[in-house]
Amino acid sequence: xxxVALVEDNADNRLLVRVLIGHLYDVREYxxxxxxxxxxxxxxxxxxxLDISLPGISxxxxxxxxxxxxxxxxxxxxxxxxxxxxxERARFMAAGFDEYVSKPIVDETLLLGAIAAALARxxx
Amino acid sequence: xxxxxxxxxSDAQHTSSDPSGDAEAATGALERLxxxxxxxxxxxxxxxxxxQAPEQLAAxxxxxxxxDREAVAHAAHGLRGSCAQLGAVHAARLCKALExxxxxxxxxxxxxxxxxxxxxxxxxxxxxxxxxxxxxxxRGQ
Numbered sequence: 556x557x558x559v560a561l562v563e564d565n566a567d568n569r570l571l572v573r574v575l576i577g578h579l580y581d582v583r584e585y586x587x588x589x590x591x592x593x594x595x596x597x598x599x600x601x602x603x604x605l606d607i608s609l610p611g612i613s614x615x616x617x618x619x620x621x622x623x624x625x626x627x628x629x630x631x632x633x634x635x636x637x638x639x640x641x642x643e644r645a646r647f648m649a650a651g652f653d654e655y656v657s658k659p660i661v662d663e664t665l666l667l668g669a670i671a672a673a674l675a676r677x678x679x
Numbered sequence: 680x681x682x683x684x685x686x687x688x689s690d691a692q693h694t695s696s697d698p699s700g701d702a703e704a705a706t707g708a709l710e711r712l713x714x715x716x717x718x719x720x721x722x723x724x725x726x727x728x729x730x731q732a733p734e735q736l737a738a739x740x741x742x743x744x745x746x747d748r749e750a751v752a753h754a755a756h757g758l759r760g761s762c763a764q765l766g767a768v769h770a771a772r773l774c775k776a777l778e779x780x781x782x783x784x785x786x787x788x789x790x791x792x793x794x795x796x797x798x799x800x801x802x803x804x805x806x807x808x809x810x811x812x813x814x815x816x817x818r819g820q
Contacts, residue, residue: 637760659764
């Protein structure tokens with residue numbers, strides 16, 4: 556089963572994503588970027604769903620570490636964030652995210668579509 | 680039944696509010712949670728919010744007390760996502776105002792926003808509790 560690492564500090568958002576995608580993917584949950592990076596050093600997920608506003612290492616810093624680590628660099632990473640202001644999407648994509656999903660999640664097909672698109676591009 | 684989202688006049692200068700629109704959005708958010716995972720899932724989300732929101736508010740208040748503006752904004756941002764997902768529209772609006780004002784706003788205004796936010800989240804939790812209890816009764820649970 557395809558593994559999705561979910562990096563999100565809010566327990567309600569972790570539960571929500573697990574309910575929405577848990578029937579399709581093996582979801583591994585991490586409450587901080589440090590926990591996620593530590594886990595990735597042992598086992599690579601197939602895709603990362605990454606919150607931007609995390610305690611400690613921010614989502615953007617986690618992404619930067621992923622992109623500069625030759626072992627992790629090609630991991631598809633989807634931003635999942637409440638930073639929904641105009642222009643934010645472009646900023647996150649320019650930072651190196653593969654897809655962007657805004658919170659609150661009101662349409663589960665957008666989340667599923669973003670995951671599918673990022674995985675498909677990674678396999679091209 | 681409509682959510683009891685009180686208008687907090689202390690934040691009126693910072694935010695606009697539409698109580699009828701807020702009520703509709705709250706009902707819609709709850710229905711969406713039920714569609715995603717049923718009434719049990721909605722109850723679980725509500726329970727996490729009930730546990731998490733006071734912690735985030737306490738973190739924001741403690742950060743404000745030590746004048747750590749970045750931590751205030753971070754706590755408000757985290758809470759905003761949960762409020763928006765659970766349909767606490769007025770509370771989410773106050774979180775956004777807090778995020779915006781925290782970096783450079785004056786402390787009394789920030790504390791007033793925090794007080795309004797505490798009231799708004801408590802009101803929303805009461806509403807969620809009533810809605811979820813009623814739906815349990817209707818289902819004979």
